[in-house]
Amino acid sequence: MGLLSLFDKPAATLLRLPSGSFTVDCHGVLLIDTLPSSFPRVLLSDIAQQVLGVFRVAAAAQLPLTELNIRYASLKITAWGLRGGALVFLAPQGLTQEQLRVSDCPDGTERA
Amino acid sequence: MRKESRARPRILLVDDDPDLLEMYRDLLGQLPSGPEIHTATSGARAMALLEAEAFRLMVCDLKMPRMDGLQVLSIVRRTHPQLRTVALTSVLDEEFRSRAYALGVDLFWQKPASEEEIRMFLECLESLLGPETEGGFRGIQSKSLVDIIQLECLSQGSLVLRITNGKLTGKIWIQEGQLIDAETDGQNGEGAFHQILSWQAGHFETLPAEPSRPRAIAKPYNGLLLESAQALDESRTRLGGEGAGAAPASAPAGLSEIEGIEFVLAVQRGETSPRVARGLEDPKAMAAWARLSLASFRSLGEHLRAGPLEQIEALGPRRHVALASQGDLEFCVGWKPSLGAGQVRTLMKKVLALWAC
Numbered sequence: 001m002g003l004l005s006l007f008d009k010p011a012a013t014l015l016r017l018p019s020g021s022f023t024v025d026c027h028g029v030l031l032i033d034t035l036p037s038s039f040p041r042v043l044l045s046d047i048a049q050q051v052l053g054v055f056r057v058a059a060a061a062q063l064p065l066t067e068l069n070i071r072y073a074s075l076k077i078t079a080w081g082l083r084g085g086a087l088v089f090l091a092p093q094g095l096t097q098e099q100l101r102v103s104d105c106p107d108g109t110e111r112a
Numbered sequence: 113m114r115k116e117s118r119a120r121p122r123i124l125l126v127d128d129d130p131d132l133l134e135m136y137r138d139l140l141g142q143l144p145s146g147p148e149i150h151t152a153t154s155g156a157r158a159m160a161l162l163e164a165e166a167f168r169l170m171v172c173d174l175k176m177p178r179m180d181g182l183q184v185l186s187i188v189r190r191t192h193p194q195l196r197t198v199a200l201t202s203v204l205d206e207e208f209r210s211r212a213y214a215l216g217v218d219l220f221w222q223k224p225a226s227e228e229e230i231r232m233f234l235e236c237l238e239s240l241l242g243p244e245t246e247g248g249f250r251g252i253q254s255k256s257l258v259d260i261i262q263l264e265c266l267s268q269g270s271l272v273l274r275i276t277n278g279k280l281t282g283k284i285w286i287q288e289g290q291l292i293d294a295e296t297d298g299q300n301g302e303g304a305f306h307q308i309l310s311w312q313a314g315h316f317e318t319l320p321a322e323p324s325r326p327r328a329i330a331k332p333y334n335g336l337l338l339e340s341a342q343a344l345d346e347s348r349t350r351l352g353g354e355g356a357g358a359a360p361a362s363a364p365a366g367l368s369e370i371e372g373i374e375f376v377l378a379v380q381r382g383e384t385s386p387r388v389a390r391g392l393e394d395p396k397a398m399a400a401w402a403r404l405s406l407a408s409f410r411s412l413g414e415h416l417r418a419g420p421l422e423q424i425e426a427l428g429p430r431r432h433v434a435l436a437s438q439g440d441l442e443f444c445v446g447w448k449p450s451l452g453a454g455q456v457r458t459l460m461k462k463v464l465a466l467w468a469c
Contacts, residue, residue, distance in 0.1 A: 014180055014208060017418060046415055050408045058426065061401045067427040069453055070409050073214030073419025074207075092207065 015040075017075050017092040024048040026084030035090070051079040051086050121168040121241045123147045126158040126184060127200075128176045136171065143234060145241050155179030155187075162192055169240055174201040174208060182211060182417040189216045190414075196240045213317060214419035257309070257316055258337060265289045265333045270321035275308055280465060282308040285325045291333040293325055297461050301328040302336065309340035311468065364466040370459055374431055374446035377402065378467075381440045391446065402435050402444035425456050434460040438467060 022033030028048045035044065051068060058065045070077040071093075078089040125136045133151040140149050150165070152158040156179060158170070170188060174181035185197055198219045199212040212220045218240055224230040257275065261284065264271060268289035275282045275296075282296030282304060294305035329336070367376060367390075375391030379399050389395035410421045424435040432447040434456050445463055447456050 014174055014182065015417065016207065017211070017416065043416060046412060050412045054405045054408060054426075057401055057404055058428075061397050063398070063401065063426070063428060063433065064430065065426050065428040067425075067453070069423075069425040069427075069457075070412075071422045071424070071457075072413045072416070073422060074211040075413075075416060075418035093210075 018090050019092055021087065021089045022048075023082070023087050024052070024085050026052070028052055031085075047077065047088060047090075048086065051077070051088060052084075055079075055081050055086065121145055121147045122165065123149050123237075123241075124158060124161055124167045124170045125149060125151045126153075126155065126170065126176070126181070127151075127173040128153050129173075132173075139230065139234065140171075140237065143238050143241070145238060147241060155181075155184040158184060159187065159191075162188065162195070167195060169196045169198065169237065171198040171200060171237070174199055174212070180417075182208070182215065183414075185212065185215045185217055186414055186417050186419075189420075198237065198240065211417070211419060215417075216420070260316070260318075261286070261291065261333060261337065265291060270323070272319040272322055272325075273316050274319050275311070275316040277311040277468070280311065280461065280468070282311075283319075284308065285322060286333075287321060287323060287325065287327075290327075291329055291331075291336060293328040297465060298458065302331065305329065305336055306340050307465075309337075366466050367463065370462055370466075372448045372451050372455070372459060373463075374448060376446075376463070377444040379403065379442045379444070381437065381442055387441070398433075398444060398446075402433075402442060406435055406437060406442055423457065423460060425453050425460075427453060427456075432456050436460060436464060438464050441467070443467075 016036075016038070018035045018039040020033065020035040022035055022044055023031045025031055028045060030041070030044060030048070033044065054068060055065055066081050068077075068079040070079075074093050076091045076093055078091070080087045123140055125133055125140070127133050127136070130153060133153065137149045137151060140147060147168075150161060150167070152161055155176060158172070161167075162170070172181045172184050172188075176184075181199055181201075185199060188195060188197060197217045198221060199217045200221055200223055201208060201212075202223045209220050219236055221233060221236070224233045257273070260273065264286045270287050270289075273284040273286070275284070280297065282294065284291065284305065285293040291305070293300060294302075294308060296304045296307050299307060367373065373391075375395075375398075376388060377386045377390075377392065377395055377399050378388040379386045379402070384396070384399070384403075386395050386399050389399075392398055405424060405426075406421070409424060413419065413421045422436065426433045426435070427449075429449060431449050432451060432453075434443075434445050434447065436443050443460075443463065445460060447459065451459070
């Protein structure tokens with residue numbers, strides 16, 4: 001079935017969920033990161049803004065926080081508060097990455 | 113959105129390549145159910161068609177410019193939960209398969225490359241076009257979970273069933289027609305099996321058999337299914353007029369037995385006042401923060417195409433808080449700061465399970 005070759009086509013690449021970390025200051029400005037350059041910076045900025053916003057609103061509601069773990073079906077975001085800024089870890093979760101689920105923290109230890 | 117009323121099921125094909133769309137149209141036109149085929153060359157066009165017409169099935173290519181297939185599927189799963197979805201890909205990549213299933217697609221299929229694969233692909237699509245049932249489990253073959261267990265056991269089959277019900281996940285192991293083990297939320301064996309069957313609704317997929325799994329269930333499968341059915345009937349009788357599956361309006365009795373809980377808030381999505389508030393002097397402020405946090409990260413998850421938001425654990429020196437939603441209820445539960453993140457996550461699952469029962 002020669003027609004089957006039609007199923008193959010050159011197309012846009014899919015966005016891969018990144019694995020790595022980044023640090024932002026209290027204004028959400030990216031200071032340092034270990035993420036692939038292919039991951040859009042605008043998405044990093046989105047993550048930073050949401051994380052910093054939730055830390056700030058929690059503090060205003062008398063709920064000081066040091067860490068946020070946000071679990072999606074295929075990504076875990078861990079954010080540690082750093083003097084108004086944040087250190088953020090991104091870890092894709094998948095069926096072949098069971099080992100990533102085992103550790104609750106990026107360094108494999110569990111913070112109280 | 114108009115309700116689908118025609119006898120012929122409607123299929124929406126989404127791919128940026130018009131030639132491929134024509135080929136799919138011809139192929140799918142051969143299905144025994146004689147579906148009505150509509151096409152869209154972009155995610156945006158697909159959204160518009162879904163708003164205008166009712167479809168039974170959407171087949172979507174993953175690689176598309178601007179709005180890719182994962183993004184389309186992510187939005188569609190939220191806006192059209194009853195629509196059955198198939199993700200097509202030429203990429204052999206476990207990450208994308210995993211993410212597509214996490215988004216709730218019914219079938220993830222590598223683009224067929226042989227006549228046999230095309231035949232199997234068409235059979236699966238025909239199966240997905242079958243009549244929609246009220247509630248129940250949705251699996252890749254559109255059969256109920258009990259059906260699959262019975263079929264596999266009768267045919268001496270071997271496989272692992274992975275079942276997802278919101279935040280809850282479970283597995284059932286079947287080996288050579290024998291139900292050998294089940295596992296969910298720290299339980300295994302018969303207890304886990306009955307727990308999974310009590311969920312009444314959810315989504316499941318089949319995984320390869322695990323012959324090395326030790327046997328933890330000795331009872332025959334039909335005895336276990338009968339026990340589960342009886343337990344379900346008794347539960348429905350107890351619920352009476354409340355209706356099976358409805359979330360209780362008050363906190364479940366077993367909540368106080370869970371160690372480490374400081375407060376509990378349950379808020380109906382879209383409302384500001386908590387439906388249940390225990391252990392807080394000012395529940396409205398906490399409920400507002402919880403609502404904002406869940407909405408923010410749900411929106412972020414859609415941008416990232418990371419699948420549904422499952423849970424948030426917020427850890428602090430004074431207390432930890434876990435946020436999650438289940439059905440139309442959003443939960444905010446406070447925990448003692450002496451607990452670790454892993455403990456909070458596990459205990460939160462228990463809270464949600466209590467509410468689900």
